Amino acid sequence: MTYELCLAQYLSVTLGDTFLRYTTTVGIFTLTLGGMSLLYDRFAHRIHRPQYFIASQLLLFVVAFVSQYWIPYFGPDNPVICHLPLFAIGFISGYELPYLIRESENALKNKVLAFDYFGMFSATLLFPLFLFPQLGVKNTLLILALFNLFTAVVFYFSLGKKAKI
Amino acid sequence: MIYLLALVVSFCSISYQILISKTLLQFSTDEVFSQSLTLGVYLASMGIGAFVADHFFQKSRQVGFVVIEFILSILGCVAVPLIYILSVFFMVFNQDQSFSDLFSPDRYYRIIFFQIFTFAIGFLTGFEIPILNALNRTKTGRDSLNTFLGISYVGTVIGSFLIPLWIIPRVDLITVGVFVSFFNLICLAGASWLFLKRTPQRVLGLFLLALGMFVNYSVLTVAPKVTQIYKKAYYADVSFVEFNLENIRQAYRLFNFLKPIETYSSVYQMIDIVPANLAPAGAEIFQEFAKDFSLYLNMAPQFSENTYKFYHESMVFGGINLNKTSPQKVLILGGGDGLLVAELLKIPSVEKIVLVELDPLMIHIAKTHPVISRFNQRALEDAKVEVIVGDAFHYIRNTKESFDAILVDFPFPASYELGRLFSIEFYSVVIERLRDNGYVIADIPLLTQQEAVKSGISPTPQEIMVNTMLASGFKSLVTFGPMDGFVFAKKETQSLRFDYEKLPDEIDFRTRLNLNAFEIENLKLSPEFVNSVYKPQRFRWR
Numbered sequence: 001m002t003y004e005l006c007l008a009q010y011l012s013v014t015l016g017d018t019f020l021r022y023t024t025t026v027g028i029f030t031l032t033l034g035g036m037s038l039l040y041d042r043f044a045h046r047i048h049r050p051q052y053f054i055a056s057q058l059l060l061f062v063v064a065f066v067s068q069y070w071i072p073y074f075g076p077d078n079p080v081i082c083h084l085p086l087f088a089i090g091f092i093s094g095y096e097l098p099y100l101i102r103e104s105e106n107a108l109k110n111k112v113l114a115f116d117y118f119g120m121f122s123a124t125l126l127f128p129l130f131l132f133p134q135l136g137v138k139n140t141l142l143i144l145a146l147f148n149l150f151t152a153v154v155f156y157f158s159l160g161k162k163a164k165i
Numbered sequence: 166m167i168y169l170l171a172l173v174v175s176f177c178s179i180s181y182q183i184l185i186s187k188t189l190l191q192f193s194t195d196e197v198f199s200q201s202l203t204l205g206v207y208l209a210s211m212g213i214g215a216f217v218a219d220h221f222f223q224k225s226r227q228v229g230f231v232v233i234e235f236i237l238s239i240l241g242c243v244a245v246p247l248i249y250i251l252s253v254f255f256m257v258f259n260q261d262q263s264f265s266d267l268f269s270p271d272r273y274y275r276i277i278f279f280q281i282f283t284f285a286i287g288f289l290t291g292f293e294i295p296i297l298n299a300l301n302r303t304k305t306g307r308d309s310l311n312t313f314l315g316i317s318y319v320g321t322v323i324g325s326f327l328i329p330l331w332i333i334p335r336v337d338l339i340t341v342g343v344f345v346s347f348f349n350l351i352c353l354a355g356a357s358w359l360f361l362k363r364t365p366q367r368v369l370g371l372f373l374l375a376l377g378m379f380v381n382y383s384v385l386t387v388a389p390k391v392t393q394i395y396k397k398a399y400y401a402d403v404s405f406v407e408f409n410l411e412n413i414r415q416a417y418r419l420f421n422f423l424k425p426i427e428t429y430s431s432v433y434q435m436i437d438i439v440p441a442n443l444a445p446a447g448a449e450i451f452q453e454f455a456k457d458f459s460l461y462l463n464m465a466p467q468f469s470e471n472t473y474k475f476y477h478e479s480m481v482f483g484g485i486n487l488n489k490t491s492p493q494k495v496l497i498l499g500g501g502d503g504l505l506v507a508e509l510l511k512i513p514s515v516e517k518i519v520l521v522e523l524d525p526l527m528i529h530i531a532k533t534h535p536v537i538s539r540f541n542q543r544a545l546e547d548a549k550v551e552v553i554v555g556d557a558f559h560y561i562r563n564t565k566e567s568f569d570a571i572l573v574d575f576p577f578p579a580s581y582e583l584g585r586l587f588s589i590e591f592y593s594v595v596i597e598r599l600r601d602n603g604y605v606i607a608d609i610p611l612l613t614q615q616e617a618v619k620s621g622i623s624p625t626p627q628e629i630m631v632n633t634m635l636a637s638g639f640k641s642l643v644t645f646g647p648m649d650g651f652v653f654a655k656k657e658t659q660s661l662r663f664d665y666e667k668l669p670d671e672i673d674f675r676t677r678l679n680l681n682a683f684e685i686e687n688l689k690l691s692p693e694f695v696n697s698v699y700k701p702q703r704f705r706w707r
Contacts, residue, residue: 030321031318031319033315034315034316034318034322036315037311037312037318038312038315040311041309041311041312097314101314107219109308109310110215110216110218110295113215113295113310114212114213114214114215117208118208118212121206121209124201124205125201125202125205128201128581129198129201132581132700132701133700133703135700
């Protein structure tokens with residue numbers, strides 16, 4: 001379950017916004033991702049909640065959906081505003097993996113990490129060779145946003161089961 | 166301290182990945198494939214490494230980490246030279262010669278073959294973070310995988326900025342490997358000092374450190390030689406039929422004997438200049454090594470002494486001939502070698518030329534290189550010429566000026582990055598910068614009908630370009646050039662035919678042969694084939 005979540009998310013985040021300049025994109029994204037991971041343990045007692053995880057998925061869905069209109073709308077004249085969705089995606093994604101790692105048992109932690117890498121692997125191969133040329137940026141974003149929505153729904157129901165037991 | 170280790174090791178690993186990716190790029194015109202494959206293999210093998218990390222080194226993670234650092238440092242510094250040397254063997258002792266042919270179909274297998282290095286480095290890297298985390302857990306009692314993860318992200322960012330933007334333009338790729346490998350050795354030393362407490366373990370650490378230093382030093386000393394041998398083997402087309410020790414010796418002597426290849430690298434590309442005759446002064450009788458003086462970008466041919474004339478004449482005289490009128494104000498995008506400018510300055514009506522080139526190093530070479538500045542007759546310093554160093558897309562979007570002719574001289578669209586300059590977004594702006602009765606001419610890869618059928622490539626590059634330019638608002642266009650392909654387009658409706666009577670007498674006979682239109686009727690017209698920044702086409706031509 002956790003693995004699937006990881007895969008789905010990492011597909012989405014790695015693919016998020018490539019039509020911005022490549023280096024700035026990767027830089028901002030990885031830095032916000034890293035920043036969030038660093039902060040996570042410090043604030044874990046406050047932010048480590050399943051509700052927040054679901055919320056993060058829904059937020060990602062919204063941000064991914066909005067960003068495709070956001071970026072062309074503000075155009076090249078407002079580079080800072082244009083990069084805001086990127087920061088948002090970075091921060092929210094930076095929340096996901098630490099949540100999943102903390103949630104899983106000790107023995108599984110490295111495996112979550114491994115699946116995170118696998119997710120990025122499939123993204124790096126799928127995106128340039130298939131998704132980007134076949135579907136284009138807009139449809140890819142849409143599909144990934146739906147992935148996130150799907151994750152949120154699945155996670156919600158699996159929580160429900162746990163609660164019953 | 167342990168966090169610092171995590172930072173440095175993740176920096177090293179991403180740097181190796183970038184390095185291998187850059188090295189393999191030289192084998193293929195398909196950058197999209199080669200770069201995503203290398204990154205993909207790296208991430209996947211890192212995943213496998215992290216997945217199995219728990220099952221290894223259960224006795225002593227400390228020693229395990231030190232050993233991993235040692236192997237990584239060795240792998241990192243020998244990867245590029247080994248790729249070079251193995252390629253030389255393939256090139257010299259391969260009868261079908263396909264390896265030295267950049268466009269051969271089995272280049273994919275070579276790129277895949279050399280992924281063993283990426284895999285090995287990625288696999289070992291996958292161990293690092295879990296081991297460090299486990300060591301930290303036994304020491305502090307807390308699990309801080311998230312913190313390690315954050316730090317390794319930061320290391321990755323540092324690597325992916327520092328290496329391509331700052332290190333690679335300064336030294337050759339082998340030296341970059343040694344540079345990064347040195348950081349791995351520092352980690353080895355740091356880890357031995359931090360984790361290894363018993364004397365025999367410490368001795369082992371010291372021994373590995375010394376061995377690593379020795380390997381680093383040896384690779385560094387042979388770096389220039391190996392690079393030269395690799396480039397000479399690639400450009401000189403030497404081959405031996407039989408693979409034996411004597412022939413290896415012969416080949417080695419031969420490569421030492423040939424003149425060196427000039428190599429430059431910038432943030433954007435690697436520029437190689439092959440001298441007119443590879444045999445050294447006094448040994449010119451070795452006619453088989455006489456080559457055209459030529460310039461290569463990322464090891465793909467750009468121009469040679471023998472052919473540059475008709476390429477640039479085709480663009481200048483072909484364009485004017487199709488348009489029926491000579492331009493006054495001209496914009497050149499790309500073409501930092503200055504050869505196109507030199508040709509244009511021969512047209513009396515031309516009053517002003519603006520040239521926009523991305524790579525300042527190319528401009529510098531065009532102005533100062535003894536041979537190239539002779540070819541372009543110092544055209545870049547002419548009073549009519551304005552040289553702008555910058556991104557062509559950025560320039561054309563922001564300029565208020567308009568032109569009678571826009572000459573687009575970019576490298577072929579091997580990557581999505583270059584493909585942006587062949588997109589509907591680009592040409593929609595270009596058309597707005599054209600004056601009435603102005604035209605645009607661009608060099609593009611062209612496939613003949615037979616080539617297209619044989620290679621099974623669809624859509625062909627000209628189909629993509631014609632569809633893209635029609636969608637950008639151009640009304641009439643023609644593709645021509647059996648030897649060097651071009652597309653010519655106007656926003657007015659006009660029949661476009663060459664008027665061979667009107668061509669100046671002094672042009673090269675090959676230019677006349679090249680001014681030959683392709684049948685445009687057979688092209689498939691479909692909005693599906695439009696190349697857009699948001700929905701790119703993958704250009705393939707070989």
